[in-house]
Structures are given as C-alpha cells and as structure tokens.
Amino acid sequence: MQIEMHDIYKSFGANKVLEGVNFSLLPGEVHALMGENGAGKSTLMNILTGLHQKDKGKIIIDGKETLFQNPKEAEQAGIAFIHQELNIWPEMTVLENLFIGREITRPFGVLKTKEMKALAKGVFDRLNISLPFDRLAGACSVGEQQMIEIAKALLTDAEVMIMDEPTAALTDREIQSLFSVIESLKKNHVSIVYISHRMDEIFQISDRITVMRDGKTVDTKRTKDTGYQEVVKKMVGRDLEEQFPQRTARQGNTILEVRHFSSRQKFKDIHFSVRSGEILGVAGLMGAGRTEIMRALFGIDPYDAGEIFIEGKKVRIKNPSDAVQKGIAFITENRKDEGLILDFTIRDNIALSNLESFAPNGVIKAADEKSFVDMMIQRLQIKTSSSETVAGDLSGGNQQKVVLAKWVGTAPKVLILDEPTRGIDVGAKREIYYLMNELTERGMAIIMISSELPEILGMSDRVLVIHEGEIAGELDKAEATQENIMFLATGGKKHGTSN
Template sequence: MEIRMNEIHKAFGKNKVLEGVDIHIKDGEVHALMGENGAGKSTLMNILTGLHKKDKGTIEIDGKEKTFANPKEAEEFGIAFIHQELNVWPDMTVLENLFINKEPVTHFGLIQTNKMKAIANEQFEKLSISIPLQKEAGQCSVGEQQMIEIAKALMTDAKVIIMDEPTAALTDREIEKLFEVIRSLKKSGVSIVYISHRMEEIFTICDTITVMRDGHTVDTTPIPETNFDDVVRKMVGRELTDRFPAREAKPGEAVLEVKNLTRKGLFENVSFRAHSGEIVGVAGLMGAGRTEIMRTIFGLDGKYQGDIFINGEKVTVKSPSQAVKLGLGFITEDRKEEGLVLDFPIQDNIALPSLYSFTDKGLIGEKREREFVDMLIKRLTIKTESAKTEAKNLSGGNQQKVVIAKWIGIGPKVLILDEPTRGVDVGAKREIYQLMNELTDRGVAIIMVSSELPEVLGMSDRVLVVHEGTIAGELSKDEADQEKIMTLATGGTVND
C-alpha cells in the first residue's frame, strides 16, 4: 500500500497545527516520522486514519484519493495505528483486550474462546510475549500493555502500521524482538510509519525519514544519506551541541535510605542510599521490580517490610500525601493514568500538590497560584496557549513537562523520576536533563528509573541494577557501561 499526503492543513481553533505537510509512504518501507513534541506528527497520522478531519489537502492511497470517516474504517481498509498513549481496558483480561469487537463467533452467536486463545498464543509466540491471557490488563506493566497493543495491531493483517513511540516502555531484548517482527513485516510488503524520539532506533530500523517542525515538512531523506546531527538540526532549527549536559556531582549527606525493603513476590531486601546533589540511576529489565520499589517508597502500594529513613530519621510511609509532606516527589512512568488529571487545566495539574502553600484560612490565593504556575510553564518551556488549556490537549512531551512542573513546585528533598523522558523529543530531553542538573545543584537527591541505557550512563552519578526484585549490583559512573549493566540485569556477575 502506497500513501501520499499532500499539502495537509489542520487548525484547532486559532492554533495552526499543520500548514502544508507532505509525506510519501512507499510499499514495504519503514518510514520514520520525527520532530519535536508539538510538531504535528500524531495529528498528521490521526488525519490519515480518520480521527481528525483535514482542513485542506489530499490523501492518495495507491493512486486514488481516499478519506476515512473514522479509525475503524481505516483499520478495515488495512491501516492500523498503535498510539503512544495506550488504549487497553484495565478491567478486562489480556485476551478480551486483544479481541474487543472482533470476537470470533459460531453460527449460533457464541464466542469461540478456544479459537481466540489459539490465535493469541500464536501471535504472542511470534513476539516472544509471555503474558498470561487471563491476566487483567490493568495489572500489566506499561511495557506489557505496549506489547499487547502491538500484538493487537499485528492481528488485523494490516498493510500499513503506524507505531507512535512503540518502544518507550520496552526492554532492549523486547525492542530487538520487535525489530525482527518489523523486518519480517517489511519483507511481506507491509509499510511501517515509525514515530520515535530514539535516534538510535531510527538509524537501526528505518529506510526513510521525514522531519517535521512547527507544523511543516522540513525534509524527507533516505536514512543512509543523513546522520544524527543533521536530523537534530532539522528538528530543532539549531545546533544541539551535546546530547547530555555536563555534570559535576557534589553529593552531600544521605537524604533517603532504605534498608531491607521487601514486598513479597515483587522485591526483597532492597537497600540503598540517595544523597543530596546526586542522580542515582536505576536500571534493569522490565518486570525486574524497579517501578514497584519506587511506588512503595512513595506510599502508593500499601504495607511493606523493612525501613525507610529521611535525613537519618526512620519514617513509615503510608500514603503519597504523607510522602509529599516528608519531601518526596514521584514522577510516574504512566502520565496518562497516574501523572495527570487529563480533563483539568494545566494550572490545576501543576498547582495540585502545592495548594497548601497558596491557601490562607481555607481560601486559595488565585494571584499567587497563577504567578507560580506561569513561572513553571515558562521555566519548563511548556508549549500552550494558556494555563487554562486542558492537559489532554497537549502533546505527549508537554504533558510530561506538566507532570515534572507539579512535583518541582513542592520543593522536594528527593525526586523519583520513573522514565522521565518517555515519549519526549531530543530538544525537550536536554531541557529535562538541564533541569535535573539545576535541581541537584540545589541539593535535591534524584532517583532516575530509565530503560534507556544511554540516558542512564549519560546522567547518573551511580547506577543501581535491579534483577528479579533484588539489587544485583551498584556501579560508579566510571565503572558503568552498557555491557556491565546488562550483565547484572540478566543475572550475571561483574568482576572488579
């Protein structure tokens, strides 16, 4: 299937999102679509699949003009869209999610559960997925939910598959398996539109790259004819000298210490310290227990065994509100479900954890709150028309900045960042890294959980590696490299 989108325009109110965008997707190619958050990538694909209506321009499929009324019509035609924000139904099983509105039935209208299981098992085997089909999707990790979405799209026998940040929550092994599937699909003539901010992946798996900036097409180039710096320059309109800003760590006293922290079946005897002014990276494979450890420290998941100390004083953290009072902030990996109230304005999302500081005798000081929010919007360069804009109307990267802003606002002693740059473009990533440096310069202790090893190596002063619910090892900045981290993450040992 060959697709041409010509001179596509789209505005939401006064906000012009697309202004004459062109893209040509050829049969059996992996076509990268890159640009900073808010460049219009997802909007362009939403127009292709009928979620949004274009204001102007044409869409041609195999030489004939075509417009879809809705995404279901596009999917039936052979175009599937795996969205960045996952669309699983948390209270339904994995199997039910895979077959929503597509259940095979008998002549009498009875659902053929065994047939569903056979199809699902066959697809999961191709992707090396080992998630129980009867498990509730809401109990699956973000990475597992991502694999469910990928499997669901591949089951539609699509001719074009749009993947929006498909590897954001996947481990290196899962990414390589996905790439094997993509290469196989490509050989069979399936086209992939690959939206990602991970430059290494683009140069590994893609054939062609289209770069967008501020609602315009900047350039379309075969991958062998371009390079990292060239793509970044086209995306941001300027040189980006260093991927990771320089750090000069000056660790102080231990602000957070956990001793023998345990939750049976999830993690056991976890002990570590985080000092003021340092970034502690936490690496490990998906399902190793990294996120569960952090959620427990923040009081999100109930009772635990072991001890937690803040500034040397033993505390019992029973709830997030108590954690906030103790000086802990937590930026969750799942901003859609846990990080934001999507129907609330940006202002309310940012101010929510800090309301007590604007309140006098039960009344919120609106002027102080507005100044506080405006300062953070400006500091984090959140792209929005107004602080009154609802969070759901922001791009993924700007939503992530709102989540970061709300926790910076409480003035934390310890800030836990779980996948802080997931779905964030290269320019915004650097802004977040610079912000992390500024916070540690002010004495904040940062714990950064990340599946991106370059990020872990580029920003951490120490690296803790988690394997099957235990701390498998700790590496200094000088010791740490990808090989050692992966050795520890897979149960191996590292020689001194």
C-alpha cells in the same frame, strides 16, 4: 498500499498545528516520521486515520482521493494505528483486549474462544512473548501492555501500520522481536510509519526519514543519505550541543536511606541511600522490580518489612500523602493514568500539588496561582498557547513536562523519576537533563529509574542495578559502563555484593 498526503492544514481553535504538511508512504517501506514533541506528527497520522478531520489538503490512497470519517473506517481499509498512549482496558483479560470489537463468534454471539486463542498464540509466538490470555490487562506491566497493542494490530492483517513510540516501554529482547516482525511485514509489502525519538532505532530499521518542525515538513530523505547530526539539526532548527550536561552539583548529607526493604514476591532486602545534590540511577531489565520498589517507598503499594530514614530520622510512609509531607515526590512512568488529570487544564494540574501555597486560609489566591503556573510553564518550556489548555490536548512530551512542573513546584527533598524521558524528543530530553542538574545544584536528591543506558550513564553519579527484585550491585561513576550494568542486570554479581 501507497499513501500521499498533500498540503495538509489543521488548527485547533487559534492553535495552528499543521501548516501545509506533505508526506508519502510507499508499499513495503518503513518510513520514519520525526520531530520534536508538538511538531504535529501524531496529529498528521490522526488525520490520516480519521480521528481528526483536516482543514485543507488532499489524502490520496492508491491513486484515489480518500477521507476516513473515523478510525474504524481506516482500520477496515487496512490501516492500523498503535498509539503512544496505550488503549488498554485494564479490567478485561489479555485475550479480550486483543479482540475487542472484532470478536469471533458462533450464532447467537457465542465466542469461539479456542479459535481466538489459536490466532493470538500465533501472533505472540511471532513477537516472542508469553502472556496468559486470562490475565487482567491491568495486572500487566507497561511493556507487556505495549506488546498487547502491537499484537492487536498484527491480528488485523493491516496493509499499513502506524507505530507511535512502539519501543518506549519494551525490553531489548522485545525490541529485537518487534524488529524481526517489522522485517517480515516489509517482505509481505506491509508499509510502516515509524514514529520514534530513538535515533539508533531509526537508522537501524527505516528506509526513509521525514522530519517535521512546528507543523511543517522540513525534509524527506533516504535514511542511508543522512545522519544523526543532520536529522537532529532539522528537528530542532539548530545544532544541538552536548546532550548530557556536565554534573557540577556538590553532594551533601544523606537525605534518604532505605534498609532491608521487602515486599512479598516483588522485592527483597533492598538497601540504598541518596545524598543531597546526587542523582542515583536505578537500572535493570523490565520486570526486575525497579518501579515496584519506588511505588512502595512512596506509599502507593504496601511493603512487608524495612526501614525508611529521611535526614537520619526514621519515618513511616503509609500512603502518598505521608511521602509528600516527608518531602518525597514521585513522577510515575504511566503519566496518562497516574500523573495527570487529562480533562483538567495545565493550570489545574500544576496547581493541584501546590494548593497550600495559594490557599493558606482555604481560599485560592488566583494571582499567586497564575504567577506560579506561568513561571513553571516558562521554566520547563511547555509548548502551549495558554495555561488554560486541557492537558489531554498536549503532545506526550509536553504532558510529561506538566507532570514534572507539578512535582518540582512542591520543592521536594527527594524526587523520584520513573522513565522521565519516555516518549520525549531529543531536544526536550536535553531540557529535562538540564533541569535535573539545576535541581541537584539546589540540593535536591534525585532517584532516576531508566531503561535507556545512555541516560543512566550520562546523568547518574551512582548506579544501583536491580535483578529479580534484589540488588545485584552498586556502581560508582567510574565503574558504570554499559557492559557492567548489563552483567549485573542479567544475573551477574558484583564482587562483594551480599545479596
């Protein structure tokens, strides 16, 4: 299938999102679509697949002008879209999610479950994943849910696949399995639009790169004819300085200490501490228990044993309200379901965690609220025309910034960040890294969970490595290398580590 999009315009009210964008896709190619969050990449693909209607321009598919009225029409024509924000039904099983809307049935609607499982197993084998078909999708990790979405698209036998940040939550093994599938699809003349902020992936698998900036097409080049610096400059409109800021924060007293922290079947005998002005990186493979430890620490999930100390005082945290009152904030990796109220405005989302500041007597002081929200929008450079914009209308990266603004505004003693730059472009990542640096310079302690080793190495003062729910080792700045982290993350033990 060959696709050409000519001079595409789209506005949402007064907000101009696309202004004369051009994009083409050849049969059997991987075409990377790149740009900062808010550049218009996802909107362009939503127009192609009929989720949004263009204001002006032409879409030509195999020489014929085409306009899909909805995503179902696009899917029936052979175009599948794997969205960045997962479209998973948590109360349904893995198998039900794979075939939702496309169930295979006998007369009178009886499901051909055996046939559906056989087809699903074939796709799972190609992706090198193993998931019970009867498991509830809501019980799967974010990475596993991402693989379900990819498998769902493969089951459609599409001629075109649009992948929006497909590897953001995947392990290295899952990523390599996906890349093998992509190579196989190319050989069968399936075309792929690949949206990602991971430069190494783009240069590894793409044939061409189109860069967008501020709703316009900047350039299209063959991947082999360009390089990292050129692409970044076109994305942000300037040369990007050092990605990771120099760590200048002075470390003070211990703010948080955890001893013998355990939760049945999730993690065991966890012990660590973090000091004011410090960034403690938490590394490990997907499913190692990193997120589970922090969820229990914040009071989202229960724990069976262990002690928590804030500034040397033993505390009991039974729920997130307790954690917030004790000075702990937690930004989860699942911003869509746990970090934001998508139907609320930016103002409402940011203000929610700070209501006591604006309503000391139960009445919100609108002027104080507006001043604070506007300051946070400016400080985190959230791209929006107004604080009254609905959070669900923002790009993924700007949604992440709203979550950050919400919690940073509470001025916590300890800030836990779970995959803080997942799905965020290179320019926005740098802004968040500098914000983290600024916060630690003010004395905040930060715990950062990340699957991106460059991020762990670039931002952490110490690194705690988790393997199968236990601490495999702790590395100081000098010891923290990619090789040492992976050695511990895959089951190796640091000399002197007791558990």
